[in-house]
Amino acid sequence: MTTAVAEAQDAHDEHHGPEKGFRRWLFTTNHKDIGTLYLIFSLIMFFIGGTMALVIRSELMQPGLQFVHPEFFNSMTTMHALIMVFGAVMPAFVGLANWMIPMMIGAPDMALPRMNNWSFWILPVAFGILLSTLFMEGGAPAGGWTMYPPLILQTGDAFPFLIFSVHLMGISSIMGAINIIVTILNMRAPDMWLLKMPIFVWTWLITAYLLIAVMPVLAGAVTMLLTDQFFGTSFFLAAGGGDPVMFQHIFWFFGHPEVYIMILPAFGVVSEIIPTFSRKPLFGHDSMVYAASCIAFLSFIVWAHHMFTVGMPLSGQLFFMFATMLIAVPTGVKVFNWVATMWRGSMTFETPMLFALAFVFLFTIGGFSGLMLAIAPADIQYHDTYFVVAHFHYVLVPGSIFAIMAAAYYWLPKWTGHMYNESLGKLHFWLSTIFVNVTFFPMHFLGLAGMPRRIPDYSTQFADFNLIASIGALGFGISQLVFVYVLLTAKKGATATDRVWEAPKGLEWTVPSPAPYHTFDTPPKARIAEEAFE
Amino acid sequence: MIRKSLFSLLGTLWAGAASADWALNMPRGVTELSAETYELHMMVFWWCVGIGVVVFGAMIISLFMHRKSKGVEPATFSHSTTAEVIWTALPVVILLAMALPAAETMIKLEDSRDPDISVVITAYQWKWHYKYQDEDIAFYSSLDRGSVEARPKNSGIDPFDVENFLLEVDRPLVVPKGAKVRLLITSSDVVHSWWVPDLAIKKDAVPGIINETWFRAEQTGTFRGQCTELCGKDHGYMPIVVEVVEPDAYLAWVETHQQDGERVAASQ
Amino acid sequence: MNDSTEKKPGNDSRSLTGKLLLLAAAMFGFGYLLVPLYDVFCEITGFGGRTNTVAESSQENPDFSRSIRVEFVTTVNEYAPWEFSADRDSMEVTPGKMYYATFTARNLTDDKKVAQAVPSVAPVSASGHFKKIECFCFTNQEFRANEERAMPLQFIVDPELPEFVDTITLQYTFYDTVRVSANDES
Numbered sequence: 001m002t003t004a005v006a007e008a009q010d011a012h013d014e015h016h017g018p019e020k021g022f023r024r025w026l027f028t029t030n031h032k033d034i035g036t037l038y039l040i041f042s043l044i045m046f047f048i049g050g051t052m053a054l055v056i057r058s059e060l061m062q063p064g065l066q067f068v069h070p071e072f073f074n075s076m077t078t079m080h081a082l083i084m085v086f087g088a089v090m091p092a093f094v095g096l097a098n099w100m101i102p103m104m105i106g107a108p109d110m111a112l113p114r115m116n117n118w119s120f121w122i123l124p125v126a127f128g129i130l131l132s133t134l135f136m137e138g139g140a141p142a143g144g145w146t147m148y149p150p151l152i153l154q155t156g157d158a159f160p161f162l163i164f165s166v167h168l169m170g171i172s173s174i175m176g177a178i179n180i181i182v183t184i185l186n187m188r189a190p191d192m193w194l195l196k197m198p199i200f201v202w203t204w205l206i207t208a209y210l211l212i213a214v215m216p217v218l219a220g221a222v223t224m225l226l227t228d229q230f231f232g233t234s235f236f237l238a239a240g241g242g243d244p245v246m247f248q249h250i251f252w253f254f255g256h257p258e259v260y261i262m263i264l265p266a267f268g269v270v271s272e273i274i275p276t277f278s279r280k281p282l283f284g285h286d287s288m289v290y291a292a293s294c295i296a297f298l299s300f301i302v303w304a305h306h307m308f309t310v311g312m313p314l315s316g317q318l319f320f321m322f323a324t325m326l327i328a329v330p331t332g333v334k335v336f337n338w339v340a341t342m343w344r345g346s347m348t349f350e351t352p353m354l355f356a357l358a359f360v361f362l363f364t365i366g367g368f369s370g371l372m373l374a375i376a377p378a379d380i381q382y383h384d385t386y387f388v389v390a391h392f393h394y395v396l397v398p399g400s401i402f403a404i405m406a407a408a409y410y411w412l413p414k415w416t417g418h419m420y421n422e423s424l425g426k427l428h429f430w431l432s433t434i435f436v437n438v439t440f441f442p443m444h445f446l447g448l449a450g451m452p453r454r455i456p457d458y459s460t461q462f463a464d465f466n467l468i469a470s471i472g473a474l475g476f477g478i479s480q481l482v483f484v485y486v487l488l489t490a491k492k493g494a495t496a497t498d499r500v501w502e503a504p505k506g507l508e509w510t511v512p513s514p515a516p517y518h519t520f521d522t523p524p525k526a527r528i529a530e531e532a533f534e
Numbered sequence: 535m536i537r538k539s540l541f542s543l544l545g546t547l548w549a550g551a552a553s554a555d556w557a558l559n560m561p562r563g564v565t566e567l568s569a570e571t572y573e574l575h576m577m578v579f580w581w582c583v584g585i586g587v588v589v590f591g592a593m594i595i596s597l598f599m600h601r602k603s604k605g606v607e608p609a610t611f612s613h614s615t616t617a618e619v620i621w622t623a624l625p626v627v628i629l630l631a632m633a634l635p636a637a638e639t640m641i642k643l644e645d646s647r648d649p650d651i652s653v654v655i656t657a658y659q660w661k662w663h664y665k666y667q668d669e670d671i672a673f674y675s676s677l678d679r680g681s682v683e684a685r686p687k688n689s690g691i692d693p694f695d696v697e698n699f700l701l702e703v704d705r706p707l708v709v710p711k712g713a714k715v716r717l718l719i720t721s722s723d724v725v726h727s728w729w730v731p732d733l734a735i736k737k738d739a740v741p742g743i744i745n746e747t748w749f750r751a752e753q754t755g756t757f758r759g760q761c762t763e764l765c766g767k768d769h770g771y772m773p774i775v776v777e778v779v780e781p782d783a784y785l786a787w788v789e790t791h792q793q794d795g796e797r798v799a800a801s802q
Numbered sequence: 803m804n805d806s807t808e809k810k811p812g813n814d815s816r817s818l819t820g821k822l823l824l825l826a827a828a829m830f831g832f833g834y835l836l837v838p839l840y841d842v843f844c845e846i847t848g849f850g851g852r853t854n855t856v857a858e859s860s861q862e863n864p865d866f867s868r869s870i871r872v873e874f875v876t877t878v879n880e881y882a883p884w885e886f887s888a889d890r891d892s893m894e895v896t897p898g899k900m901y902y903a904t905f906t907a908r909n910l911t912d913d914k915k916v917a918q919a920v921p922s923v924a925p926v927s928a929s930g931h932f933k934k935i936e937c938f939c940f941t942n943q944e945f946r947a948n949e950e951r952a953m954p955l956q957f958i959v960d961p962e963l964p965e966f967v968d969t970i971t972l973q974y975t976f977y978d979t980v981r982v983s984a985n986d987e988s
Contacts, residue, residue: 220833238742239977455770
């Protein structure tokens, strides 16, 4: 059956194969090409943002200023965050969505292929602009990625470029999100009911709605900054009757859902991988969907937990504390369900599974520190210290980024048609996992001992843990070169079978490896879809 | 310098638990509320450890027992309503156990009635200004000269040779032991944040807005903190030092400083 | 839920895309709507210490059983060329009665200047209960070169002030409005 489909598709390819040269990539409307572009772009941004992180960690390796000036240090922290959030993590998930969602739901392509091309090609422009600010008069933005006024209004020439690039990133994300929603809602294979969809597709559907809901709010907030600076409005200027704290409210109304935009697809990836390598169906598929929806809903009513020190009325602080703690419930359900999926399974530990398991362990540690941060009186002590830095790096690096790595290893054979080098994959995993902990675990202690975040220099009592963290960061950075090597040699390994792994579920494993340029030109028969999930 | 910190790193590892108290954890602090905050922190921490032991324990057992290399046949169950209800309901109960004491502390923290002393703190890029409401005392407090000289790139001064590097000011805030000190915090330019870990006080200084908080220190001593909201290039160089002294010493201090008449035009 | 997808993707996709674009546009608008919503919210809760409350009547039922201490704090923003202070640092008031206070400001330059005073009240739970009847902060204040001027404030503390508040701090920040839009930091 599969072979017949494959042959049909091969024949088809001869007529509508990809164009040659750069035109293929510039004008492509093929979801697989665009997915690849997104993933490569995100890898490049990961290295640029990572280099900035290494500048930060080198400077913080010992007390005293050794390499950079404080202004540049602040630019580095600001740019590192913007690039990692909007340039590395989000595009990587959009890339995975582009590649996998049509194949998982049995659609020939994304619903809006031309818009898909646009939403990708806006990104290099946006980040070109953002990176060019490094060479401008007054330096790159240095007011933090949160862009709090009035400080951000002290940015030099870079200011309007910062705002413009954030607008472009927003437009790109919104277009990507619309495309994903339309694809999922309109292009599913017959008989793939909503609740039957793979979890990765589900989490992306929820994420896409979050994106459409909050990226425009960010766009609004930065537009207000722009008009405050150049067009005489006073949204955030106290002198004209505005309020700087209002920016923080609007920003975090965007910012907290943004956190879940970066983690929900990761939940989806892990929920695909753990069942495959446990050889057991995902435990509680439906409750996973409900938990993700619940988290998405709660993310809209907890934003002010980023602001426990700004001087809110008691009632506000209590409300945001309780609402934030509630998020632990659906998140807990997810973690328990993953453990229950492994329980009495028949596990093997290939690289994707290793990354997924590390995700569950380390994301949970990040979740614990998140719960601690929710406790308002304690948060007053933790707020804006390295404890917070440790917390969000635990949920973002061994959280989101490990999930992206896991996804890359999991689907790489499907993309390239060859098995990657398993020993090097494992080496990459162990190095990453060890160094990520060496880097970020000591930051908990630094924060509790009283080291504020975003400072270029610190008192001598913080020297030891900073040294450890810097060594870890350097190690983590170098370990990622192993990943690049694995990717570059990905086509040299043994030929991959169509199913690649022993027991994967889902339609993407019914097409040949490598996946032909066009898949599911005709929707898969209901029976195939059924089989894929049995 | 690297050698020095490597040595001290080894020293720390050697000393282990002895020096761990300050290096690894939140300080218990010197006020009733800082101690309560510390207790809350530890309570939630131990809950997390407990939950971690259960969850990670189950996971680790599974990782070792339920692997293919041991010839385990996978089970086929894919849901259990009982289990799912339990692990939804149980966390809610645990969360309540955490939330109630936290709310109690929160309420106490907001009660700034009957202060003995009020100090208006105005933040500037990059220093603090203190004005005692009822005494005729007002002064700026900025980074101490020792640190100022050592802080530039290639200053040639080893930070380890500077006492309290980056945590010393020229004029500290002086308050009496046992007095309820009300702080009124505002800013003259951008958002800053006033934090002293031992007092468990952190409050943002926002331009155009006045924020209120308070503390009552129960021990004398010198307590150090820093600005904790990014406020521009010298954000890392505006420390806070609070000296808690015996009430008599405080009165003497007030007297000498009133004679100095250090009033600053900008504050009037 | 169980919609099987026999539909033609074309038209359906277009209308769904349209709806989602509308949703995005609406959320952009919502970002702006948060501004007035925030003001209303502040008005009700005293969030942010804003006191835009203007008293309707000049006299409410005084509550002689309580005495509230009102403290005045004055700040000049970013070293603006003003001298600005309250004539007295604090006063004891009875809730429900009307009081006067005077502030003095002086233009330290030889040019005409315009200033705007921005009020804020601590604690936040009191800010909705501090009512100004007349205030120099309602409008821009013009100063001739080197002019010194007394500026009046007329206020009532609402008798419904929460029990747990015994001191109210009123802060004015003095802004040089010409400087407001100028971006002279680098």
